[in-house]
Amino acid sequence: MDFDLGARLRAVREMHALSQRELAKRAGVTNGTISLIEQNRVSPSLSSLKKVLDGIPMSLADFFALPATPRQKIFFGHHELLEIGGGGAISYRQVGRDLAGRALQILHEHYAPGADTGKAMLRHDAEEGGVIIVGQLEVTVGDQRRVLGPGEAYYFDSRVPHRFRNVGPEPCEVVSACTPPSF
Amino acid sequence: MDFDLGARLRAVREMHALSQRELAKRAGVTNGTISLIEQNRVSPSLSSLKKVLDGIPMSLADFFALPATPRQKIFFGHHELLEIGGGGAISYRQVGRDLAGRALQILHEHYAPGADTGKAMLRHDAEEGGVIIVGQLEVTVGDQRRVLGPGEAYYFDSRVPHRFRNVGPEPCEVVSACTPPSF
DNA sequence: TTACAACGTCTATTATATTAAACGTATGTG
DNA sequence: CACATACGTTTAATATAATAGACGTTGTAA
Numbered sequence: 001m002d003f004d005l006g007a008r009l010r011a012v013r014e015m016h017a018l019s020q021r022e023l024a025k026r027a028g029v030t031n032g033t034i035s036l037i038e039q040n041r042v043s044p045s046l047s048s049l050k051k052v053l054d055g056i057p058m059s060l061a062d063f064f065a066l067p068a069t070p071r072q073k074i075f076f077g078h079h080e081l082l083e084i085g086g087g088g089a090i091s092y093r094q095v096g097r098d099l100a101g102r103a104l105q106i107l108h109e110h111y112a113p114g115a116d117t118g119k120a121m122l123r124h125d126a127e128e129g130g131v132i133i134v135g136q137l138e139v140t141v142g143d144q145r146r147v148l149g150p151g152e153a154y155y156f157d158s159r160v161p162h163r164f165r166n167v168g169p170e171p172c173e174v175v176s177a178c179t180p181p182s183f
Numbered sequence: 184m185d186f187d188l189g190a191r192l193r194a195v196r197e198m199h200a201l202s203q204r205e206l207a208k209r210a211g212v213t214n215g216t217i218s219l220i221e222q223n224r225v226s227p228s229l230s231s232l233k234k235v236l237d238g239i240p241m242s243l244a245d246f247f248a249l250p251a252t253p254r255q256k257i258f259f260g261h262h263e264l265l266e267i268g269g270g271g272a273i274s275y276r277q278v279g280r281d282l283a284g285r286a287l288q289i290l291h292e293h294y295a296p297g298a299d300t301g302k303a304m305l306r307h308d309a310e311e312g313g314v315i316i317v318g319q320l321e322v323t324v325g326d327q328r329r330v331l332g333p334g335e336a337y338y339f340d341s342r343v344p345h346r347f348r349n350v351g352p353e354p355c356e357v358v359s360a361c362t363p364p365s366f
Numbered sequence: 367t368t369a370c371a372a373c374g375t376c377t378a379t380t381a382t383a384t385t386a387a388a389c390g391t392a393t394g395t396g
Numbered sequence: 397c398a399c400a401t402a403c404g405t406t407t408a409a410t411a412t413a414a415t416a417g418a419c420g421t422t423g424t425a426a
Contacts (some may be wrong), residue, residue, distance in 0.1 A: 005229060021373075021374090029414075030415055030416070030417095031373095031374080032377095032416080033413085033414055034374095035374060035375055036375090036414085037413095039375085042412075043231075044228065044413075045228050045383070046226045046227055046228075046229065048413080048414075059247070060247040061244065061248045064243040064244040064247055065248065202402075202404085203403080203404065212385085213384070213386070214403095215386080215406080215407095218404060219383085219384085219405090219406090222404095225384080228382095228412075228413070231383080
C-alpha cells in the first residue's frame, strides 16, 4: 500500500464531523473496526469499506479520487485545543497543542447572521486560525470546506485563498488571530 | 455490496487480455484469489485489491470510476477469438465465440500511420467489429476508449458514436466488417 | 472533588479472506 | 491415441479482518 488509507478515511470522517462511534453506527460496523482502519492496522475488506463510506455517505470512486495528501493539518477537534488561562474570569484556549513552527496565537471575532468575507477569496502573506464559540461558521480554505460549530476550530496558511461565512440564523462568535503572535 | 465488483474486475482483466494466472503472477497473489473475487465469493481486502490492480496496472480511483454497467461487451482478448478456417493458406478468426444475436462476420482493413476517421464521430445504423493484426489502433466507442494492439479486438453497435486512429509509427493491419454477414 | 458521558484505543474471540494444491475442461502436438 | 499446456474452478489449511467488550483519557456538570 503506497497511500495512506487510514489517514484518508480519518480526514473524510472528520470533515463530516462524525465520531468513530457515530460513523460505525450508521455504517453497521463497530467503532473498533474504524479505529483499526484509521491506524492502518488492518486492510479492510471492500465490503467493510463500502459500508463505512455508505455511512458518510461517499462513493468509493469519490473516496479514491480524493487528493492524496491534504496539504497541511487544517481542522482541529475539541481536545486538540490547549487550555492556557483556564478557570478565571478570562481564559484563552490555544488552537493546536504545539505552536512549534507556528507564527501566531488566537483572539476574538464576531459574525452577524449571513456575514461573509466575500466571494473573492482572501489571500495574504500570513497564517491564521480561530475557534467557533457560538453559531455555525462555514470556512473555506483552498479546495477544502467545512461548516464548523461550537468547540471546533481551524488553522491554515493565509496565502491559500480562503473565506468565512456565518451560515446559521444566529450570530457567530469566534476567536481568531493573524500572525505574528500579539502576546 | 450493490455493485458487481467481480464482474468489474473480470471486465478490466479481460480488457487487458490477461488470464487469471498471468494477472495473479504480476500482482503477487494466487490465481484462486482472483477467481474467487471475480465470482463475488469473497470481498477482497483492500491490500489484495490494490495488488491486483497494480498488476494490470490501474489505479483504485480509475477502477471505481468505471461506469457501473458497460453497455455491452466491446473488447475481446486473445482467446475470445474463434478459429474458423484454421491451418490452411487462408484462415479466418471470428471475433466472439458466439454469434448468437450478432449481425456480422469480420474481414480486413489497413491503416496508414496517423490515419484517423476524424474528430466528428461516426454513427450508422449497423454493427461492426474488428481485430488488430499489426500496429496500434486507438478505438473510441461512446465514452470508452482503448488502444488495441496485435491480437486484440473490438465489437460494438455502430449507432454509438465511434472513431479509429492509428496512433503508432507503423502501418496498422486490421480485420473488420459491417453488418450483415457476407458469408 | 465526584460522577458521567463521549472520545479513540486495545485485546481475545469469531468470522472471513488468502493460500497452496488439486480438479476438470479445452486446445494443440507428436 | 497419449501427452502436454493453459484455462477457470474448487477445497482444506492458514493468515487476516471484524467483532464485542474493556481500558484510559478528556471535557462537562453537579
